[in-house]
Amino acid sequence: MNTRQGHVVLAHGGGGQMTDDLLRQAVLPRLGNAVLGELLDSGILPSVGQDKLALTIDGYVVQPWRFPGGDIGRLAVCGTVNDLAVCGAVPMGLALGLIISEGFAVEEIETILDSIARAADEAGVKVVTGDTKVVNRGNDQDIFVSTAGVGRVATGRRVSPDLVQPGDKILINGAIGEHGLTVMLAREMPEVHSRLTSDVAPLNGLIEHLMHVVPDVVFMRDPTRAGLAGVAVDLAERSGWRVTLEESAIPVRPVAEHAAEMLGLDVLEVANEGKVVIVVRPREAEHALTALRGHPLGRDAAVIGEIADVADGMCELRTSIGGRRVVQKPYGEQLPRIC
Amino acid sequence: MCLAVPAQLVSCHGEEAVADMHGNRVRVSTLMTPDVGPGDWVLVHAGFAIQRLDAEQARATFAVIRDADARETG
Amino acid sequence: MMGSGSDLCTSLSRLRVSAGSAGRELVFMEVCGTHTTSAFRSGLHSLMPDNVTLLSGPGCPVCVTAQGDIDLLIELAQQPQVTLCTYGDMLRVPGARGSLETARGHGASVRIVYGAMDALAFAEQHPDRQVVLASVGFETTAPGAAAAILTAQRRHVVNFTVLASHKRVVPAMLALLRAGEVRLDGFLCPGHVSVIIGSEVYRPIVEDHGLPCVVAGFEPVQMAAALAELTEQACGRRAELINQYIEAVTSTGNRTAQLLLDEVFEPAEVRWRGLGTIPESGLVIRNKYQAFDAQSRFNLAPAEDHEPRGCLCGQVITGKATPRDCKLFGTTCTPVHPIGPCMVSSEGTCQAWFKYRGAGTCPGRTARRGQEVRA
Numbered sequence: 001m002n003t004r005q006g007h008v009v010l011a012h013g014g015g016g017q018m019t020d021d022l023l024r025q026a027v028l029p030r031l032g033n034a035v036l037g038e039l040l041d042s043g044i045l046p047s048v049g050q051d052k053l054a055l056t057i058d059g060y061v062v063q064p065w066r067f068p069g070g071d072i073g074r075l076a077v078c079g080t081v082n083d084l085a086v087c088g089a090v091p092m093g094l095a096l097g098l099i100i101s102e103g104f105a106v107e108e109i110e111t112i113l114d115s116i117a118r119a120a121d122e123a124g125v126k127v128v129t130g131d132t133k134v135v136n137r138g139n140d141q142d143i144f145v146s147t148a149g150v151g152r153v154a155t156g157r158r159v160s161p162d163l164v165q166p167g168d169k170i171l172i173n174g175a176i177g178e179h180g181l182t183v184m185l186a187r188e189m190p191e192v193h194s195r196l197t198s199d200v201a202p203l204n205g206l207i208e209h210l211m212h213v214v215p216d217v218v219f220m221r222d223p224t225r226a227g228l229a230g231v232a233v234d235l236a237e238r239s240g241w242r243v244t245l246e247e248s249a250i251p252v253r254p255v256a257e258h259a260a261e262m263l264g265l266d267v268l269e270v271a272n273e274g275k276v277v278i279v280v281r282p283r284e285a286e287h288a289l290t291a292l293r294g295h296p297l298g299r300d301a302a303v304i305g306e307i308a309d310v311a312d313g314m315c316e317l318r319t320s321i322g323g324r325r326v327v328q329k330p331y332g333e334q335l336p337r338i339c
Numbered sequence: 340m341c342l343a344v345p346a347q348l349v350s351c352h353g354e355e356a357v358a359d360m361h362g363n364r365v366r367v368s369t370l371m372t373p374d375v376g377p378g379d380w381v382l383v384h385a386g387f388a389i390q391r392l393d394a395e396q397a398r399a400t401f402a403v404i405r406d407a408d409a410r411e412t413g
Numbered sequence: 414m415m416g417s418g419s420d421l422c423t424s425l426s427r428l429r430v431s432a433g434s435a436g437r438e439l440v441f442m443e444v445c446g447t448h449t450t451s452a453f454r455s456g457l458h459s460l461m462p463d464n465v466t467l468l469s470g471p472g473c474p475v476c477v478t479a480q481g482d483i484d485l486l487i488e489l490a491q492q493p494q495v496t497l498c499t500y501g502d503m504l505r506v507p508g509a510r511g512s513l514e515t516a517r518g519h520g521a522s523v524r525i526v527y528g529a530m531d532a533l534a535f536a537e538q539h540p541d542r543q544v545v546l547a548s549v550g551f552e553t554t555a556p557g558a559a560a561a562i563l564t565a566q567r568r569h570v571v572n573f574t575v576l577a578s579h580k581r582v583v584p585a586m587l588a589l590l591r592a593g594e595v596r597l598d599g600f601l602c603p604g605h606v607s608v609i610i611g612s613e614v615y616r617p618i619v620e621d622h623g624l625p626c627v628v629a630g631f632e633p634v635q636m637a638a639a640l641a642e643l644t645e646q647a648c649g650r651r652a653e654l655i656n657q658y659i660e661a662v663t664s665t666g667n668r669t670a671q672l673l674l675d676e677v678f679e680p681a682e683v684r685w686r687g688l689g690t691i692p693e694s695g696l697v698i699r700n701k702y703q704a705f706d707a708q709s710r711f712n713l714a715p716a717e718d719h720e721p722r723g724c725l726c727g728q729v730i731t732g733k734a735t736p737r738d739c740k741l742f743g744t745t746c747t748p749v750h751p752i753g754p755c756m757v758s759s760e761g762t763c764q765a766w767f768k769y770r771g772a773g774t775c776p777g778r779t780a781r782r783g784q785e786v787r788a
């Protein structure tokens with residue numbers, strides 16, 4: 001057993017005094033609030049009256065846990081907040097589970113907790129309950145976070161692929177590919193020094209701002225692991241309509257474009273953690289675009305496509321040279337290639 | 340069959356150089372292109388600079404060179 | 414940008430005009446997976462006249478690697494003292510028993526590298542490991558492996574070896590023509606291989622076989638211009654060697670890279686998937702560098718060859734069949750569960766068909782040119 005000072009040991013997850021120490025010294029000073037501070041087995045949230053509740057959970061296993069532009073803590077807050085927000089929910093509270101390898105430096109746990117606190121602050125949401133476990137498997141750089149979140153959805157608010165109709169416009173709030181490329185470079189090619197940083201950010205503020213201007217947003221989804229391609233293909237399949245994307249309208253920064261080119265990857269298939277794909281009625285497209293661009297996380301927003309009046313459930317890309325091709329969901333994580 | 344991308348050399352040290360692709364920097368070997376120097380545009384394949392590019396000729400072809408121009412002037 | 418756009422329009426209209434006057438089907442072949450990917454990703458196929466077809470030839474190193482060579486790699490990766498360094502391309506290629514990725518899942522030490530020198534550096538940092546570079550690829554990649562071997566010798570790195578299955582592109586093109594099973598009207602020659610070997614190497618194809626050869630880069634505008642040139646030559650019953658990639662390719666190639674290659678490697682008869690063995694078509698490590706040859710370091714038996722039952726990859730990479738002709742395509746062989754290498758490699762013909770023509774989502778459709786979306 002690793003008993004070195006400043007490193008996590010199995011007893012930190014044992015529920016005894018060591019666990020209490022970790023909680024009081026590392027967690028509460030950073031994440032403490034009235035609900036969490038009660039230290040009950042559940043965080044008790046206020047009543048939501050007539051509103052509906054949204055509940056979500058996600059696991060975070062990103063390696064390396066720290067990458068340019070963020071870390072697993074920021075990711076764990078933003079990912080869950082965004083899953084709530086794209087369903088039209090206003091996040092109310094988060095539940096945080098940490099699974100830490102024995103030997104992980106306590107100082108680094110504190111770094112991660114700091115970043116959880118900052119991201120939660122940015123999102124205006126509190127961590128209301130949590131749990132810590134320590135395992136002695138794998139290597140001492142492993143940390144896994146699972147974050148559940150609950151939010152309230154105002155009565156009458158509904159976003160769903162079922163509502164999508166031909167003519168609807170598809171928007172995105174900014175440039176794609178930056179999270180996935182950053183993490184892949186950090187993991188597989190640490191010798192590459194890139195100006196790229198992850199776009200990981202909580203989107204609930206942007207989405208509330210948008211829905212204030214355009215209350216009847218039809219559909220939203222955050223294009224995470226399978227990238228924009230994954231969301232567009234899902235939208236086509238779920239709605240039954242053809243989704244048409246305009247390649248030249250999709251925002252991609254040159255640094256990401258050329259990193260993808262160097263690695264042989266298709267930027268459409270690369271993960272994002274601070275982007276949202278939005279479908280609105282055609283008459284609302286300009287309002288929605290203006291609203292998005294008026295928010296710091298939407299300055300590069302663009303209309304990137306539309307729902308075509310063809311009921312084949314396929315996604316088509318109109319390429320920048322005027323050609324057409326099918327877009328499919330990626331099959332798994334892409335790997336850098338040289339051939 | 341072979342992915343090669345244009346990059347600009349920012350520094351050279353013996354048989355190695357640092358190549359920049361619009362903010363993505365990677366160490367490359369210059370064993371196949373012994374005459375290159377900082378500022379040169381090269382084609383990079385699998386960690387090697389395999390050819391020096393004439394920037395004037397290559398500008399029309401490679402977006403990265405035009406993007407680099409745009410970055411410098413803008 | 415404006416310039417390249419109007420160049421594209423010019424090339425495409427040249428292509429349409431000459432194809433229109435051809436009065437017959439024209440079939441060209443590219444022999445480079447990056448051409449395959451670029452044409453599909455950019456939607457170039459959807460802009461081509463109906464009577465012009467661009468086939469993908471044996472230009473994807475993953476796809477032409479014989480199954481036995483892949484089995485050998487996996488076997489080597491499973492040795493406890495070995496760390497196998499591979500390009501990302503090879504990780505998911507299925508051998509007879511799993512892939513490098515599944516071997517890694519079972520504890521084998523497999524690392525993805527971006528270049529041969531990265532593998533050498535890893536060997537220097539880990540003197541307790543036997544570090545093997547799995548080196549596939551054509552003449553573009555092989556000089557890098559040669560440079561790594563020469564550097565290892567100079568620096569006395571004794572725990573570094575290379576398992577080479579390098580191939581030469583021109584012997585494969587000639588073998589394909591000699592077999593005479595595919596009717597072609599010309600070759601779109603690979604840009605980056607030609608950077609190393611020069612454009613003159615295609616001369617015998619032009620002179621002995623009377624086929625136009627155009628060396629081209631990988632931007633859609635470059636490929637369109639090359640197709641226009643090929644079509645005009647085919648219509649005019651001309652056969653010329655044209656280098657349209659003058660930004661990077663010279664007639665004689667990169668002499669320094671050629672010297673590295675010749676110092677370490679020698680041509681040899683090797684086995685290609687789908688083409689069988691072809692004289693002088695491979696590059697094997699010369700005896701004087703045997704110390705850096707994983708084959709002799711680990712005393713590996715020559716690979717036995719076998720191909721998955723029913724898999725038509727061999728015919729696909731020689732242009733004799735399209736993926737649609739294969740019973741496995743899109744049914745049991747998909748990018749998620751690839752059976753043949755052409756489905757594994759992101760530049761393989763089968764994966765490109767599956768992905769960019771949507772063959773997997775709409776198996777019932779059999780449009781002549783596949784499943785491009787046409788409104």
